[in-house]
Amino acid sequence: MAFYNDKDNHFVTCSSYGELTKHSLKGGKMTNQELINNKAYDFRDVFVDRVKSIVYAVSRTGHFVIKSDHNETILEVTGIGALRCMDVASSQMILFGEQGMALFDANSRTIVRTHPFSFKTVAVCNNGQYPCIFDDQGRMHQVKSFDKIETTKVPVKGQVTAYACNTANKITTYGMSDGTIYYINPKGETQKLVGHRSRITKIKIINWRIHSASYDGKVNLWLADQPKIEPMTIITTDGWILNFTFDKENDNVWCGDQVGTLTESLISVPMMRQMLKKKLKRNLTRQEWDYYIGRNIPYEPFIGKEARP
Numbered sequence: 001m002a003f004y005n006d007k008d009n010h011f012v013t014c015s016s017y018g019e020l021t022k023h024s025l026k027g028g029k030m031t032n033q034e035l036i037n038n039k040a041y042d043f044r045d046v047f048v049d050r051v052k053s054i055v056y057a058v059s060r061t062g063h064f065v066i067k068s069d070h071n072e073t074i075l076e077v078t079g080i081g082a083l084r085c086m087d088v089a090s091s092q093m094i095l096f097g098e099q100g101m102a103l104f105d106a107n108s109r110t111i112v113r114t115h116p117f118s119f120k121t122v123a124v125c126n127n128g129q130y131p132c133i134f135d136d137q138g139r140m141h142q143v144k145s146f147d148k149i150e151t152t153k154v155p156v157k158g159q160v161t162a163y164a165c166n167t168a169n170k171i172t173t174y175g176m177s178d179g180t181i182y183y184i185n186p187k188g189e190t191q192k193l194v195g196h197r198s199r200i201t202k203i204k205i206i207n208w209r210i211h212s213a214s215y216d217g218k219v220n221l222w223l224a225d226q227p228k229i230e231p232m233t234i235i236t237t238d239g240w241i242l243n244f245t246f247d248k249e250n251d252n253v254w255c256g257d258q259v260g261t262l263t264e265s266l267i268s269v270p271m272m273r274q275m276l277k278k279k280l281k282r283n284l285t286r287q288e289w290d291y292y293i294g295r296n297i298p299y300e301p302f303i304g305k306e307a308r309p
Helices: 269-279 286-294
Strands: 010-014 019-026 029-037 043-049 054-059 063-067 072-076 083-089 092-097 100-105 110-116 121-126 131-135 139-145 148-153 160-166 171-176 181-184 190-193 200-206 209-214 218-223 231-236 241-246 252-257 262-266
Touching (some): 083 121, 171 200, 200 241, 209 241
Antiparallel strands (some): 010 019, 054 063, 092 100, 100 110, 139 148, 252 262
16 A cells, blocks of 8 residues: 555555555545556555656566556566565665566666575565565565665574664564564663564554554554553454555554455544543543553543543
């Protein structure tokens, strides 16, 4: 999923069934516009050029799709294996495959270079500055430029399937194939976070809030600035969650699962409080607060003095 970040809440989704769809959410009602529907494609990643309103999508089949309002270009990318995702920097993009990467120039709309790997790519994430490739041999490859890759050993055991860090707060997270998340705090201490039962598919950090998704059908929130870091489930579905993202204001999280269902959930605590305040005629008890708001969120009375638990 990729948001345009405009006032109309436009976003684009891609699917493994060759669907590329533009959505618009207004007044709680969503309308859909089909951009591409071709089962020959197996889309795995999508990006929106918000200035030029161009949609880019990579298909596992080796096809790179460039879609605008009046034009459609399909490029075949060879020599780097099945395509997984893309990383964008100005007018150039790096397309990542299981066996290599390719450099795409947006101005000429051509693949200008390819670079084969000596390893198999398992996951590609970003540390805020550079793409980071995790292989099947316990290593991380930081792509500082198309010609400069720095390789290090992953500091935790197991297969990394998701990764995120916050350089400002100096925190790092590794999501593993068994559902474990390893959190490294600013002191360099490693903590094992347990709250998922299967493969971690994505991690995203906003300030001290860690969001994680898994094949177990959950999106969890972890507050890393709390003495005890425990999971709060903010979305539960019946299918494997493959991806999630946030809207422009980070008030809502959207996730997509393997059967093609989109799920939206409000995650803004101030907005939740305002909604409850309008409806309630009394304060929540502490048990109700823990259930509806979250036990890790400090209790606040809505009306007058604090209610007794």
